[in-house]
Amino acid sequence: MKKKTGLLLSLTLAASAVLGACGNSDKASSDKKEFKVGMVTDVGGVDDKSFNQSAWEGLTKFGKDNDLKKNEGYRYLQSSKDADYIPNLTKFAKDHYNTTFGIGYLMEKSIEKVADQYPKEQFAIVDTVVKKPNVTSITFKDHEGSFLVGAVAAMTTKSNKVGFVGGVKSPLITKFESGFKAGAKAVNPNIEIVSQYADAFDKPEKGSVLASAMYGGGVDVIYHASGATGNGVFTEAKNRKKKGENVWVIGVDRDQNQEGMPENVTLTSMVKRVDVAVAKVAQEAKDGKLKGGKVEEFGLKDDGVGIAKTTDNVKKVNPEILTKVEELEKKITDGEIKVPATDEEYKTYEASLKK
Template sequence: MKKNRLLLILGLLLAVTFVLGACGTADEEEDTTGNNGDNTNTEDATDGGEETDFSVAMVTDTGGVDDKSFNQSSWEGLQEFGEEYGLVEMEGYTYAQSESDADYSTNLNRLVQQDYDLIYGIGYLLADAVSTVAEQNPDTNFGIVDSVIDADNVASITFKEHQGSFLVGVAAALKSESGKVGFVGGVDSDLIKKFESGYRAGVKSVDPSIEVSVQYAASFGDAAKGKAIAASMYNSGVDVIYHASGATGNGVFAQAKDIKNNDPDASVWVIGVDRNQYEEGAIGDTNVTLTSMVKRVDVAVKSVSEQAMNGNFPGGEILEFGLADNGISVADTNEEAYTEDIATVVEEWKQKLLDGEVEAPSTEEELEAYLETL
């Protein structure tokens, strides 16, 4: 009887030992995922060796993500960043389009709630909204393009637009046959005045007698208004128009192409802005885009995104991109229109700007002072 009891006790002990051993093995198997049983894969899933849990988004102004200009360039920068680091579009990187000013705060807050690590406001029109939302969400990083916000969780991205505008002004003066050129601005503001001031200075540097017509559309998203302004300018004898008006500029291109369609020998030109707008000027076998003042918003957005992803977000800093660091350039795609002679002279003025021999004006006051020196 005692022998039978002893065998029973030994059997129970062996059973308990087996169960405990099995539990220990299960725990150990969970630990092999690398996070105490958490099955999230933290191994590198990208070609660049970066983790894929970083996310970035942007909010457009009313011009929209396909404005063929400023917003589109920004989105192209995010797309390049997302593709290079293996992020999934609309999850790892995305955009929110604003139909009106009232959408800015709504879109920013929605992206914050979706836990994006870095959120850009594209354009100075979003500055107030970004400032407010950033203050309310100190643990989220933000970027503002074309404005400055004094906050530790906001990186301010600016450009020396007046430098590039000066150079395309030189090109416009050299190309003009009528002695009349034009400038179409979006919203009349300190920012767009940088484009206008630089452009007018460049034109006058080549020939002080050239007339420069200036008109603002009061919108960055009104192509019809842009077309009407361009029609008036071309009808008055202007043969080169530089626009700094976002999607409004699509109307400027449309009008130039309409004129060229009706009269293939007409000498009408458009200077694009923000990105190389050569394709926007295509009409049959010719092209009305003389050149473009290329503002590398795509490069800036990608650069700041990489810094943030790597733990080096430049919060509280003012970043400025210009000719010296290739943040600003002049497109030479249309070789038939933007001739070697024009390119040579533009390059000479570029060197003067880089050497400090000439300083492009960025305000009306600076422009007036500059013109007095000519």
Template sequence: MKKKLGLMVTAMLTAGTLLAGCGTSDEGKTSGGDKKDFKVAMVTDTGGVDDKSFNQSAWEGLQKFGKENNLEKDKGFKYLQSTAQSDYKPNLNSLIRQKYDVVFGIGFLMGADVETVAKQQPDAKLAIVDMVVKGDNVANITFSEHEGSFLVGLVAGMQSKTNKVGFVGGVNSELIKKFENGFKAGVLTANPDAEVLVQYAEDFNKAEKGQQIANTFYQQGADVIYHAAGGTGMGVFTEAKNRKKNGEDVWVIGVDRDQHEEGMPENVTLTSMVKRVDQAVYEVSEQAMNGKFPGGKIVEFGLKEDGVGIAPTQDNVDKDALKSVEDYKKKIIGGEVKVPKTDAEFEEFKKNLK
């Protein structure tokens, strides 16, 4: 039986994240009332449902929930794909009009639209992944991406032969900064002499831009690149595979899902930082169906809850690196190591490295 993730639900206390009506009597109600009539849907961001990453993971979770509860595809569970940011609000409203009990917005880029729609449709139940918005009818799903990124950073730092690694980000934002700073902290913890190259594509759906950045990094001597760039990251794999065919010893660290297959047949995936968006979507859907929708709350998935970590495919990871991962996982969960999320926290972390 598959282990379920634990949920850490946090009330929002600061003015910037205070959600109206948190803990009110509305919590625990479902709009459908009858499980057999329960319907759940999601709206992708512009990366699309087959991005091999974030959106695909969310859809896999929704499909699993639908199948296990005997829901019919496109009637009991479905997705709407967004090709531009202007599609977000119409797609969300369309699913609400179709009487879906919970509508997920996948990705922080949808935050403003989810908040607007939640205000306009107070009887609707929405969930946003990777963002916190105001509204007692919105469940906020977040992850400790910095913790998982630290672990793959350890692997990169230990296995780099050139002492130079790269990070390719999608959109420069508070969210992706968590990936970057956690990764850099892990790299330097394992290898204080390493250099980390960083560049943002400013897009999650431009594989050609990802390939261009990867080409530059590899030319500069990096032999491991970690991407947190959705579909843009597919270009990093393309560049690595092309170079591997020519005999270069280069690697990619995937993100969100186990991206081992994206590195084949050239076998360029060193490991991946898995982020269980699939299980988060599944569990919030289940909560809602059972009358426990976490509206107005943050539902956080971290290392402790098995919400982030390194991928199960570990064939290319050295045994010493895996041991270091396990050691630091315990230290992070135990509070002995605090992984930085922001640039300021990273600078402070770096000062304390011995």
């Protein structure tokens, strides 16, 4: 009887141990949260052929590199208007995404508000600085890359007149404008530069109107920093090229060579590696290294900005242009040239050229 009792007790203890192990395994499994990262576009949309699209390409590469499934491990929510920012950011925060990216400085106030409401969640914003302990700010030295394409424009123009089309006047877009103008003046102090703003990043029709006025007024190279509004600049340039006019567009944020086809109106592009920055920060989050409350800045030294690899049209204009651009880039990275980022800095820079 004692043997039977002992055997029964042993079996009971063994079963309890097995069940306990299974229970712990289930608990460990449920405690292990699957990594998820979300991205909220600004009004330009994920297929703006510019800023948002570049960010999504970076997040997609990160997802594939880490074997994550689209719409599960990584996904985006599109904003059709400013009022969509907070609801979209909030959705990711409520669903406990490991990191939520807000694409564009227009989302600054929305990120601040949602980050305060969800202090345990991590956020990242591109192109502005939000001083919150759970927000990583991703910025670029846009003025440095713009300086280089400004020099290209000045060495390409036949009319001695180039143009800049901005989306919305702001400290950010002023970096593009100031850098572009400084680069143009660096190689041709007497060049004429026309600047106009569309007051929108999602109005291609406004881009067409501004470009039409510029080209009609003698400008033959336009650099745009206007998101989807810039699509209208390309449309106008292509229409004029069909009629025999020799006009160019300089793209922004990503290599926009294809946007100029089939008429081939893209001279070059100022590449802003939003894709690289977003992928890097997402990887930091997955590796548990993203703490928030810091600024990550990408410039010429970091390959965060620069001229697109597609340079065939520049070479056709004059092969020596790229040699000059390399010289200017080295002077910037060596600290010999300090590129202006504001209107005031540009005025000081321009005055220094006249001495």
